[in-house]
Amino acid sequence: MKDIKAALVTGGATGIGKACALSFLEGGYAVAIVGRRKEKTDEAAAEFAKDFDSERILSLGGDVAKQEDVQAIFNAIEERFGRLDVVVNNAGIAPSHPFLETSYEEYDRAVKVNQYGTFMCMQRGAQMMVDKGIGGVIINMGSIYGRVASGNIVGYNASKGAVEMMTKAAAFELAKYNIRVVGIAPGVIDTPMLDIDKERGTVEELYSKGMRKKPLPPSAIGETALFLASEAADGINAVTIPVDDGFLGYK
Numbered sequence: 001m002k003d004i005k006a007a008l009v010t011g012g013a014t015g016i017g018k019a020c021a022l023s024f025l026e027g028g029y030a031v032a033i034v035g036r037r038k039e040k041t042d043e044a045a046a047e048f049a050k051d052f053d054s055e056r057i058l059s060l061g062g063d064v065a066k067q068e069d070v071q072a073i074f075n076a077i078e079e080r081f082g083r084l085d086v087v088v089n090n091a092g093i094a095p096s097h098p099f100l101e102t103s104y105e106e107y108d109r110a111v112k113v114n115q116y117g118t119f120m121c122m123q124r125g126a127q128m129m130v131d132k133g134i135g136g137v138i139i140n141m142g143s144i145y146g147r148v149a150s151g152n153i154v155g156y157n158a159s160k161g162a163v164e165m166m167t168k169a170a171a172f173e174l175a176k177y178n179i180r181v182v183g184i185a186p187g188v189i190d191t192p193m194l195d196i197d198k199e200r201g202t203v204e205e206l207y208s209k210g211m212r213k214k215p216l217p218p219s220a221i222g223e224t225a226l227f228l229a230s231e232a233a234d235g236i237n238a239v240t241i242p243v244d245d246g247f248l249g250y251k
Contacts, residue, residue: 001056006030006081007229008073010064010121011091013040016141019222020088022048025224029086030056032077036091055058064220065109074124075189075203083132086229087125089118089163090121090141094156098116102154110155115162120169126179135178137229139205140167141221142185142240144247160185171238180237182228187244209244 001081007024011017015175023155025048035041038061038153058080093115095106101186102236103135122138131244146160171181188194188206195217197203207213224243227233242248 001030001080002082004028004056004081005032005085005242006077007086007088008032008033008034008077008084008121009088009090009124010034010117011141012088013037013044015193016189016218016221017088017090017187018044020090020225021222022228023219023222024086024088024229025052025056027229030058030081032058032060032073032081034060034062034064034073034091037061049225060124063114064089064121067120070117070120070124072123074128078128084125084128084132085134085136086227087121087136087138088141089121089139091117092141092143092156092160094153094193096152098152099154107155107158109152110172111159111162113158114159115166115231116162119166122166122181126170126174127242129179130177136180138170138179138181139225139228140164140181140183140240142167142183143246144185144242146185146240147248167240168238175237180234181237182233182236183240184221184224184228185240185242185244185248186216186221187242187247188215190217209247210244211249214245215241216245 007029009021012021013035021031021033041059045057062073101211140163142181143160146164167183
């Protein structure tokens with residue numbers, strides 16, 4: 001399948017990641033869907049296979065916070081697709097406790113998944129692109145909460161802020177290989193991550209911060225990712241673009 005462009009989407013079985021995987025499949029890419037729970041990536045792959053050639057879909061289980069899992073993921077992509085043109089670093093977690101109740105283990109896990117996982121997949125993906133002479137694109141999923149603080153998610157705030165700076169730093173070094181590195185900062189997106197706010201009764205307050213007072217669908221992020229990977233976005237590099245319906249406009 002070396003004649004078909006290939007994309008990797010971490011955290012690709014649900015929510016924003018699943019929407020990104022769908023967008024790239026619709027865009028003609030072969031797509032590797034990665035998630036910690038292989039049964040979930042298998043479910044997503046089976047669903048996609050109803051509409052797309054199953055040979056273009058690779059379901060992989062793995063934890064991006066573990067070096068051995070990351071290596072196995074890229075080995076599998078090499079074996080199946082023989083190339084990699086786009087990396088979408090979407091895998092992320094948002095443990096939620098008040099600052100004074102946040103444990104070291106909880107904070108550490110958020111940083112390992114959101115920050116270290118992004119670093120390892122950026123580095124390994126870029127190396128694969130360089131080795132094959134591919135001028136690819138790396139897309140890191142940041143967050144509006146990498147720019148503004150919010151209660152109860154200090155690990156998420158910190159790690160997403162780091163992802164935005166990592167995007168700039170990697171873009172600076174990878175430009176000479178014709179590899180672009182860009183970020184997306186989603187706002188309030190209609191995914192299961194809103195469940196905590198729904199339980200707390202704070203979801204309407206979140207909705208109110210968007211210009212149109214409603215959440216965006218995951219497809220808004222998937223379509224943005226596909227655009228950023230396209231030649232039409234060739235001039236966009238080293239920046240993180242908010243897709244937040246104006247949420248940050250209030251800040």
